[in-house]
Amino acid sequence: MPNEGAAILQVKELRTVFQTRQGDVHAVNGVSFELRPGELLGVVGESGSGKSVTMMSLIGLLPSPPAKVTAGQVVFEGQDLLHLSGNELRAIRGAKIGFIFQDPMTSLNPVFTVGFQLMEPLRAHMGLSKTKAKDRAAELLDLVGIPDAKRRLSDFPHQFSGGMRQRVMIAMALACDPKVLIADEPTTALDVTIQAQILELVKELRHKLGMSIIWITHDLGVIAGIADRVMVMYGGQVVEQAPVRELFSNPQHPYTKALLDTVPSVRGTRPGKLQVIEGQPPILYGAPSSCSFSERCAHAFTPCHSQNPPPVAVDGDHNVACLWDVSEGAPRHG
């Protein structure tokens, strides 16, 4: 279980814009959250809700231009990552903060062996010698459950299946024992059985290595299975944050509710049609001045279109950014 304590990663009021010919697109609009030691934070939302962009902004992985982090603070080990030089940031990337990406088919370099790619971060960050790096790389492959690890180091990515490649990606992210692992939809491109294997692997590794994980996904089932806390994002903002059980049993934001309603039930009679949330997430050409979900919200009332609701604590760890109180069925008071 996550031990309560000082947050390992603290993000405050992060804002990212993409400068395009049509104007600035505001992709991340004042996102604040914290990640506690040993915790697995799930991040959910539709495509285009700013999940990935937020996490990439943290560590300067967005191509700039067009992306630009305009405001905010990202505190990691007492440093603000947004004000570090390129070299200082590189020393953290891959060493203290690891990444796993969505598509294992394209995320590995096709012309280098898996061993070479695994040894790169080891040699760059830990300064290991070639033979030591090789031993460690074999250890890592073994750790993520790739059989015959030593021999497979000299294989190329195309000689691995999709699930195995994602294991390699995980091994690469874990190479330098990171404190934080950011997993950007790591199971989206995999079929369900492989997905289940990868989830099991992450669960196991997490307890073995004791790191904090940010898990981005649109799959609520995955979140229910592994997350400790969940952050729901919409329009580049955090609309609701809560411990996982609380979120699933007592969703406060109409968007969270709508998301949960879209999950088809496997029990009872089969409904005629799958539930959907009508409409599209907005593309924001300006900082939001109203609730960005108001256009699609069933509960929207006048103030929703003119003010952007700040997050309000519901109880304890649960907060929501909405003017409507679901439990009362009426507008929220102060």
Add this chain to the structure above:
Amino acid sequence: MFTYTIRRSLLAVPTLLLISLIIFLLLDLAPSDPTANLPLTIPPEVREQIRQSLGLGDPIHIRYLLWCKQFFINEPLNILEDMFGWQIGGDRLRVLSWQTRSPVVDLIVQRLPQTLWVVGLSYILGILIAVPIGVISAYRQYSWFDQIGTFISMVGFSVPTFFTGVLLIVIFSVWLGWFPSIYDTTHQVTDWSSFMVQVKQMIMPVSVLALYNASQISRFMRASMLDNLTQDYVRTARAKGLREQVVVLVHVLRNSLIPVITVIALGVPQVFGGAIITEQVFKVNGLGQLLIIAIQGGDVPVVQTLTFIFAVLIVLFNLIADILYGVLDPRIRYD
């Protein structure tokens, strides 16, 4: 890979034989007359005798087979004899030029060094200039460097070498008088000052061709880099905390070079073919010029032999390009 190479090489034999036949038939169809360049005072019946003596009276299949025998059997045997000092059989008929009456192979051996020096050097220079320009242009896409580089390469690619060549001659030979407008192939390099003369006369032809080659290759390089820079594995490399030089010059460049190297390999036969036009402009008497003169003089054996050698080189470098592709890209397996 080995069996693939063998298979491809064996397949090349019938291909090349067919090519040699097609070249021969095409040349036979051409209405050229080897005696046309002779003085008008020669009476027609003498001209006819000259034609008969050149073997033009024989039926076409006999002429073709004779050329095949001379080229595929006699000439290789001659080369073997020269190399090892053997004596195989007696006198053999060689492929003779109708214009000069000297063996075609000897002509080629005479001309090859000039072509390799001027055209080969310009090719290497072009590659050395093009690859870094392509890499930087792509990495800094739409920057000033890229805009200027793309503009120059577009100009270099689209303006023909006979224009840039003459332009350089006008500016640097006629107006400024820095470089000679004619390439002197009899010039011997013996000391520093004669070396400088050689460098001076090479500068213009080499730079005209290097500009052309560099523009072509840098466009390939840039496009290939741009394709690869946006790939997911680049983001992975950055996420690993690698330095930007490593990301670009190891991860991206290695992938981007695969198509470019095959393009470079496919361009090598053109080096041997000589830059026909540029050699003509600067009076470099290399292979390209030999071919032009032979075509003008209706010298069929020279044209036939040269064109066939180019065909061999093209087939050979196609094979080399395919093999290189397999070597560079681990995903490609031929066997």
